[in-house]
Amino acid sequence: MTGAAIIGLGSSPIERGSDRGIDAFALDAAVAAIADAGLSRDDIDGYVGAPSATAGDAIHVDGADELSQRLMAERLGLRRLTWSADLYWDFVPGMIVAASHALASGACTHVLAVRALHDLRAFPAATPSRRTHAYGEEQFELPFGYRTGGARFAMRAGRYLARSGATRRDLYDVVALARDNASRNPLAVWRDKPLSLDDYLAAPMIAEPFCLYDCDMPVCGAVAFVLTRGDRALEAPHRPVHVAGWAGWQQPDAIFERSRRARADVQVAQLYDGFSTMMFEWLERLGWCAPDRGWRFFSEGHAAPGGTLPINTFGGSLGEGRLHGAGHVREAVLQLRGQAGARQVARAENCLVQVGPHDFASLLMLSNRSD
Amino acid sequence: MDRGPTPAATADGIPFWRGAAEGRFRLPYCIACAAAFYPPPPRCPICLADALEWRDVAAEATLVEWSRVHRGGPPGLPSPFTVARASVDAMPGVTMIAALDPAVAPIHGMELKIGFDSGGFPRLTART
Numbered sequence: 001m002t003g004a005a006i007i008g009l010g011s012s013p014i015e016r017g018s019d020r021g022i023d024a025f026a027l028d029a030a031v032a033a034i035a036d037a038g039l040s041r042d043d044i045d046g047y048v049g050a051p052s053a054t055a056g057d058a059i060h061v062d063g064a065d066e067l068s069q070r071l072m073a074e075r076l077g078l079r080r081l082t083w084s085a086d087l088y089w090d091f092v093p094g095m096i097v098a099a100s101h102a103l104a105s106g107a108c109t110h111v112l113a114v115r116a117l118h119d120l121r122a123f124p125a126a127t128p129s130r131r132t133h134a135y136g137e138e139q140f141e142l143p144f145g146y147r148t149g150g151a152r153f154a155m156r157a158g159r160y161l162a163r164s165g166a167t168r169r170d171l172y173d174v175v176a177l178a179r180d181n182a183s184r185n186p187l188a189v190w191r192d193k194p195l196s197l198d199d200y201l202a203a204p205m206i207a208e209p210f211c212l213y214d215c216d217m218p219v220c221g222a223v224a225f226v227l228t229r230g231d232r233a234l235e236a237p238h239r240p241v242h243v244a245g246w247a248g249w250q251q252p253d254a255i256f257e258r259s260r261r262a263r264a265d266v267q268v269a270q271l272y273d274g275f276s277t278m279m280f281e282w283l284e285r286l287g288w289c290a291p292d293r294g295w296r297f298f299s300e301g302h303a304a305p306g307g308t309l310p311i312n313t314f315g316g317s318l319g320e321g322r323l324h325g326a327g328h329v330r331e332a333v334l335q336l337r338g339q340a341g342a343r344q345v346a347r348a349e350n351c352l353v354q355v356g357p358h359d360f361a362s363l364l365m366l367s368n369r370s371d
Numbered sequence: 372m373d374r375g376p377t378p379a380a381t382a383d384g385i386p387f388w389r390g391a392a393e394g395r396f397r398l399p400y401c402i403a404c405a406a407a408f409y410p411p412p413p414r415c416p417i418c419l420a421d422a423l424e425w426r427d428v429a430a431e432a433t434l435v436e437w438s439r440v441h442r443g444g445p446p447g448l449p450s451p452f453t454v455a456r457a458s459v460d461a462m463p464g465v466t467m468i469a470a471l472d473p474a475v476a477p478i479h480g481m482e483l484k485i486g487f488d489s490g491g492f493p494r495l496t497a498r499t
Contacts, residue, residue, distance in 0.1 A: 128443045134376040139384055140410040142376050143492050144454045145444050146468045151454050154438035162479050208439040 004100035004243045006366070007236035008037025008226025009333050012116075014187050014321045018220040022067050022118035023075050025222040030076055030114055033224035038237040039110060041077060044226070046108030047084040048095045050115055054324060055125035055218070056147055065123070067116050076112075083107035091272075091355040092223075092325045093364040097246045099227045109228060115326040116222035125218030125322070150215055150275050153357060154207035157277040161209055164280075164292035166299075168209055172200045173298045174276040175213050175318055181305070182315030184343040189217050189321040214276040219321030223330045230370055241336045242367045244350065249361040252285055252354075259365035261350050263287055268335050268345040269309055269352045270328035272361065273316040279303075282354050282361075305343065313343045325355030329364070336368040376445055383411045386425045392491040396430040398462065399423035407462045430485040432457035432495065435466055437477045457483055457495055469493035 010032025012025040034041055049072065053065035062068045069084045083102045087094055092115050099111040119125050128149070134142040146152055161167065172195075179195050182188035195213060203211040233240035245259025256262055263286070271279040280294030288309060289297050297303050303311040314320055314331035321327070332351040334340045353364040380388050383399075387410075390397035398407040401415035401423055414421045437455035444450045448470075455471040458464075469485070471477060475497050482498040 128445050129376075130446060132376055132446050133379045135379045137410070138376075139378040139380060141468050142445050143378065143448070143490075144468055144470045145440055145448050145450075145452055146454050148440050148443045148445065148450075148454075151438045151440050154440075155436040155454065155456060158438055159436040159479060205439075205441045207441065 003230045004103045004227050005230045005233035005240035005370075006096070006225050006227050006243070006333050007233050007238065007240050008033040008039065008224075009330060010034070010036055010224045011187060011330060012222040014189055014219050014221035014323070016189055016217065016219055016321070017119060017121055020220070021063060022065065022116050022220070022222075023063055023071065025118065025220055026067050026072060026114050026116040026224070027075055029116070029222040029224035030072070030112060033112065033226050036238065037110070037226040038235075039226065042080055043110050044078055044112045045080045045082045046099065046102050046111030047073065047078065047081055048087065048099050048102070048111060048113045049085075050087040050090045050092065050095050052088050054117070055119070055123065055127065056129045057123050057127040059120070059123055065118050065120050067114070072114060078112075081108075083111075091362045092329045093246065093353055093355050093362040096225065096227070096243055096329065096364055097362070100243045103227060103229050109232065111227045113225040113227065114222060115324065117323055118220045119218040149207040150210055151207040153275045153278065154210045156358065157275065158209050160277055160280065160292070164295060166295040168201065168211075169197070170295045170299050171209070171214055171276045172197050174273070174279070175200060177298060177304055178273065178312060178316050178319035181313055181343065182319030184341070185314045185320055187327075188315045188319050189219055190315065190319045210275060213318075216274050216317035216322040219323065221321060221323055223323060223326035225329070225333070239337050239368055240370070241333045242370050243364065244367040245365040247363040249356060249359070249363075252361075252363055253287070255352065255363045255365050259350075259367070261365055261367070266309065266350050266352045267348045268313060268332075269311050269354070270313075270316070270332050271311055272325055272328065272355045272357070273312060273318050274322065274357070276318060278357060279311065281358050286352075286354070305345070310345050313340065313345060325353075328353050328355055332364070332366045336366055376447065383413050387411050388491060390425070391487045391493065394487050396428050396485050397425050398428045398459070398465070400426050407459075407465055409459070409465050409467050428459065429461045431460040431498065432467070432483045432485050433460060434477055434479060434481045434483055434495070436479070437471055453477065455495055457485070459485075467493060469495050472496040
């Protein structure tokens with residue numbers, strides 16, 4: 001246990017493109033999260049973000065496709081920050097961990113955590129880098145289009161399919177489940193848009209074996225959280241969601257030891273699904289499935305509502321839109337509060353969240369129990 | 372031949388690109404660890420020695436994974452194109468990302484040759 005708890009939650013609407021700026025979306029979420037925690041902005045003395053824009057052709061401009069702590073504090077009128085950080089490349093679980101550590105150290109008492117994304121119309125997320133020179137790591141990748149259209153993950157996916165015996169028909173099961181779950185999420189961009197197998201198989205290919213629907217939809221949106229120490233969390237209006245444990249991608253099993261929770265204690269999981277094959281390897285690495293069998297977890301129905309381990313009950317990035325894991329953590333909080341409405345998992349006490357691809361990720365165990 | 376983005380090489384990468392321009396496949400070796408690396412690192416990632424020696428390496432590789440990309444592409448590389456990862460046969464554990472010759476019908480584990488296009492970029496072709 002880290003001794004920290006999430007007591008406030010707020011979301012902006014999610015739009016595929018917008019005339020509103022990234023700061024407007026972030027303020028929607030932040031204002032809602034502070035009110036949800038029963039606080040006012042002057043109670044906020046900590047802030048954490050992870051503002052990196054993820055598009056290949058991102059312009060990385062504050063207030064356009066990224067949002068710094070400085071600009072956020074200005075827009076929100078925060079004046080009492082005693083601790084703040086932008087973790088830049090990290091994922092939302094990493095923001096929650098950093099906030100927990102800041103609270104444990106006594107650096108602050110109420111942390112606002114915000115993740116916002118914006119798909120600029122002139123620089124759409126699906127566009128690859130237009131740089132004419134390849135610097136750094138790109139020197140050995142960009143000239144070959146390695147990071148175009150998810151090719152980096154598509155290459156790995158193709159190898160996984162060949163090794164495991166899974167086919168694109170099995171990837172359809174993942175996408176279809178995302179659409180089904182999204183139908184119960186009012187925020188989701190793909191809500192009420194079921195996808196037939198024929199339509200899936202007829203969709204344009206992006207990077208083989210991925211078609212259009214194997215890739216999450218770039219969106220504009222934001223999610224915000226308010227955290228405090230567990231001993232103060234009981235004063236909050238909603239049931240606190242405790243940060244029971246965390247882990248990085250190199251030692252993911254540490255999540256169970258640190259949280260003192262076993263796999264069997266986890267009733268629901270939110271796993272990163274920027275591309276349809278990504279969850280297979282994490283289910284295998286975390287021990288829910290044998291190597292090369294993760295795809296069967298979906299085709300056999302174990303990930304669906306009522307299954308062994310319902311996954312991405314809000315539709316995931318494939319169903320809701322590409323909030324880079326912010327939606328995954330939001331859904332964990334809603335499930336553990338018992339506020340997930342039609343998609344509520346019965347008796348959900350512990351939710352595992354994993355955000356990121358195979359070679360860079362952060363994991364969280366959230367719980368509505370403080371022990 | 373389509374011209375992709377120009378490599379803005381640091382000191383670690385310059386010997387590779389110079390060799391490539393002459394059609395030579397070269398890799399940096401750590402003498403102490405008897406290992407080569409790609410992309411070229413500033414230090415040996417095993418022992419952290421900074422004295423790496425460039426050597427010519429047999430330009431033979433095995434196809435690990437690939438994707439045919441149908442949308443987008445960096446400047447000079449219009450879609451569709453095929454990007455691949457191949458393991459260098461002479462040095463277990465070393466893989467490289469490169470263009471795959473469109474004439475190759477890819478199969479996991481197939482033998483390939485590492486060549487260079489007119490722009491000096493690595494290109495994987497069928498082994499004959």
